[in-house]
Amino acid sequence: xxxxxxxxxxxxxRGEQLLRDGYVIxxxxxxxxxxxxxxxxxxxxCGYLSTPLPSDPELWLNRIGDLVSVERLNAFRIxxxxxxxxxxxxxxxxxxxxxxxxxxxxxxxxxxQRRLNVSIQLPGDDSSLxxxxxxxxxxxxxxxxVLWVPFTRCFGTKAMFLLPPGPSDTFATHMxxxxxxxxxxxxxxxxxxxxxxxxxxxRFMLFNxxxxxxxxxxxxxxxxxxxxxxxxxxxxPYADKKLGxxxxxxxxxxxxxxxxxxxxxxxxxx
Amino acid sequence: xxxxxxxxxxxxxxxxxxxxxxxxVQNLVIRDYAQRHGLLFKLSATEYAMPGCYMMLQQVLQExxxxxxxxxxxxxxxxxxxxxxxxxxxxxxSLGRTLHFAQESFVVTCRQxxxxxxxxxxxxxxxxxxxEI
Numbered sequence: 001x002x003x004x005x006x007x008x009x010x011x012x013x014r015g016e017q018l019l020r021d022g023y024v025i026x027x028x029x030x031x032x033x034x035x036x037x038x039x040x041x042x043x044x045x046c047g048y049l050s051t052p053l054p055s056d057p058e059l060w061l062n063r064i065g066d067l068v069s070v071e072r073l074n075a076f077r078i079x080x081x082x083x084x085x086x087x088x089x090x091x092x093x094x095x096x097x098x099x100x101x102x103x104x105x106x107x108x109x110x111x112x113q114r115r116l117n118v119s120i121q122l123p124g125d126d127s128s129l130x131x132x133x134x135x136x137x138x139x140x141x142x143x144x145x146v147l148w149v150p151f152t153r154c155f156g157t158k159a160m161f162l163l164p165p166g167p168s169d170t171f172a173t174h175m176x177x178x179x180x181x182x183x184x185x186x187x188x189x190x191x192x193x194x195x196x197x198x199x200x201x202x203r204f205m206l207f208n209x210x211x212x213x214x215x216x217x218x219x220x221x222x223x224x225x226x227x228x229x230x231x232x233x234x235x236x237p238y239a240d241k242k243l244g245x246x247x248x249x250x251x252x253x254x255x256x257x258x259x260x261x262x263x264x265x266x267x268x269x270x
Numbered sequence: 271x272x273x274x275x276x277x278x279x280x281x282x283x284x285x286x287x288x289x290x291x292x293x294x295v296q297n298l299v300i301r302d303y304a305q306r307h308g309l310l311f312k313l314s315a316t317e318y319a320m321p322g323c324y325m326m327l328q329q330v331l332q333e334x335x336x337x338x339x340x341x342x343x344x345x346x347x348x349x350x351x352x353x354x355x356x357x358x359x360x361x362x363x364s365l366g367r368t369l370h371f372a373q374e375s376f377v378v379t380c381r382q383x384x385x386x387x388x389x390x391x392x393x394x395x396x397x398x399x400x401x402e403i
Contacts, residue, residue: 137319
């Protein structure tokens, strides 16, 4: 803390944790919203599969591999994404899971990704892997943060991994040496430095998507279900993911509205 | 290749010949191409944004033995250096696979196809150079 940083002490602590570890994990700020999102996820999935609603949603999600084969998985996942995003309340509910954390870590005037993504990692499935990558490498702005929410408990290889800031900086200096060996070789080079993110249902993770991250084959006997969605300061630079097609303002403030609407007095031309 | 191996999509996150196409639009074009040609489309790999980087292309080529082929959004996503493009064609053909370009509706299935695409590539490069008088 210094004389020119006017944030509250708790905000500073949270921010330092993000800068040090690359992520923060906290209890969701609106548990009914989380449960409502999970109910929707299960309802959409059951509708697609024409099966009755389960009494234990988390158990049912964990065992989805009994009902969906690897071959059908992507079509199923796309149907769940479409079904969830079709509900107009979904993005607000998702934002409410981490409203305060987003405000302190990203800003109070935000752009939010227009669609939630859903990841489903079946045990043993090698078709849905995200190899080591940073979102910035494929067109995301370095000003974005990912709000990542598990809908089943994540542990072991069911979890995602993240390369922490120090090793990430080192890796960035010699990433180009893997240009022919490829991404898998890069993973092998950094795997001893990776942090595997254990997280329970009921908590969220906000993480720095500029850091390399990804997942491996899920060797646990349960399925991982998670959602992710990007947030950024509304007036921070955009990269390939543009305002309008990918992001949309969600908390435009009156002062910005005044500025956007303002027109200088005209008619003074000679 | 075998039952339902499919074709990996390959899209760009940096401009192609100076023009940007949104990634979801690139995927729509590839998906439409795959449907029209009866090809099983598998989720696209997105080339990294760093200029001159082809790590995802390398990744896709390494995965090629497990695929039927690749559907790139555009032929102009290939490396600008001719030997590097040759290496890509050679890898694809030596494995008996095919390389498709959705936007231009071209496919590399044999050596003869390479000539057509290389002619277009070289003319494109020649006509985009400033004329020296």
